[in-house]
Amino acid sequence: SAAEKGGYASFMLKEIAEQPKAVADTLLGRIDGSGALTLDEVRIPANVLRETDKVVIVACGTAFHAGLIAKYAIEHWSRLPCEVELASEFRYRDPILDQQTLVIAVSQSGETMDTLMALRHAREQGAHVLAICNTNGSTIPRESDAVLYTHAGPEVAVASTKAFLTQLVACYLVALYLGQVRGTKWADEIRAVVRDLSSIAGAVERVLETMEPVRELARSLAGKDTVLFLGRHVGYPVALEGALKLKELAYMHAEGFAAGELKHGPIALVEDDLPVVVVAPSPRGRSVLHDKIVSNIQEIRARGARTIVIAEEGDEAVAPYADHLIRIPATPTLLQPLVATVPLQVFACELATARGNEVDQPRNLAKSVTVE
Numbered sequence: 001s002a003a004e005k006g007g008y009a010s011f012m013l014k015e016i017a018e019q020p021k022a023v024a025d026t027l028l029g030r031i032d033g034s035g036a037l038t039l040d041e042v043r044i045p046a047n048v049l050r051e052t053d054k055v056v057i058v059a060c061g062t063a064f065h066a067g068l069i070a071k072y073a074i075e076h077w078s079r080l081p082c083e084v085e086l087a088s089e090f091r092y093r094d095p096i097l098d099q100q101t102l103v104i105a106v107s108q109s110g111e112t113m114d115t116l117m118a119l120r121h122a123r124e125q126g127a128h129v130l131a132i133c134n135t136n137g138s139t140i141p142r143e144s145d146a147v148l149y150t151h152a153g154p155e156v157a158v159a160s161t162k163a164f165l166t167q168l169v170a171c172y173l174v175a176l177y178l179g180q181v182r183g184t185k186w187a188d189e190i191r192a193v194v195r196d197l198s199s200i201a202g203a204v205e206r207v208l209e210t211m212e213p214v215r216e217l218a219r220s221l222a223g224k225d226t227v228l229f230l231g232r233h234v235g236y237p238v239a240l241e242g243a244l245k246l247k248e249l250a251y252m253h254a255e256g257f258a259a260g261e262l263k264h265g266p267i268a269l270v271e272d273d274l275p276v277v278v279v280a281p282s283p284r285g286r287s288v289l290h291d292k293i294v295s296n297i298q299e300i301r302a303r304g305a306r307t308i309v310i311a312e313e314g315d316e317a318v319a320p321y322a323d324h325l326i327r328i329p330a331t332p333t334l335l336q337p338l339v340a341t342v343p344l345q346v347f348a349c350e351l352a353t354a355r356g357n358e359v360d361q362p363r364n365l366a367k368s369v370t371v372e
């Protein structure tokens, strides 16, 4: 009903708007006054986490994209090797797992059958399983050794938005916690990231306040057949998520690529006026990455692409090559997906609406897939 949608035209729009609160709620009570992480829910004993020699993330759909981003954070902050695999592929390839493996199952519903079967398989091999889940008491957390709940609140729209952002927050917390427990990073580095995380809900709010030009752009592209998405580093899974959203909602051909792979195939798809969304990494910090994306944007634009660039405020180097520029607040590179994904959600939602689609219940899809 209209009341349940809180005045929004769809649950999806309502859930997009709820993201700052969802992010803040997921951080609440998990950081102490000194900036250290207090993840008591992760009941896997510290000595087990210290002996862990590998992390494996299993998930499906949007949760899988959260897992892809988590890999960068886990490897950076905990220095543990981390693999990410689609749950539906994982158990059919005889994965190497033992008591020193920490498996993280990411699922909004906690009922996705593929993810559940993957975690059962992992536990049979002796691995420890941590669930990151949004639904209290659902099957996946019940069958795991521990659970870190995301506090997004109920998500009704089939396409995941606020749950995704909170999955990212939970993954960052786990990555930092592993670093803290294992002593792989200096306490002050962890504290600095925790400080950045604490201000991220405000950054998401600022993005939401500036979305009108994105909606306008989306409406102008309603007649297109294809949209491509490019990114590097954590921007690559963001590109995959942007493309998935557009498929799910607008029923358009949308594909995400690692920008470095352009020259190995995707650039052949570029033709006159093809919309290409590029997620630009922060020019601060890893400036090599940024230089490379600038040349990728130049390459596709020279071949006629219409470039839609998501870039940090103050990033002037991309401006000359952007037909459309979408600004996001400056954040440390690893945290950028929390702000960079939001315009892509708004873009897909608006484009779908312009094409006459029902965004909460896309054709052929289900919120929770309880069959393999």
Ligand code: G6P
Binding pocket: 060, 061, 062, 063, 106, 107, 108, 109, 110, 111, 112, 115, 158, 159, 160, 365, 366, 367, 368, 369
């Ligand atoms: C379905 C939904 C997606 C979701 C995926 C995984 O396909 O339509 O939005 O990302 O399942 O769901 P889960 O509940 O495990 O996160």
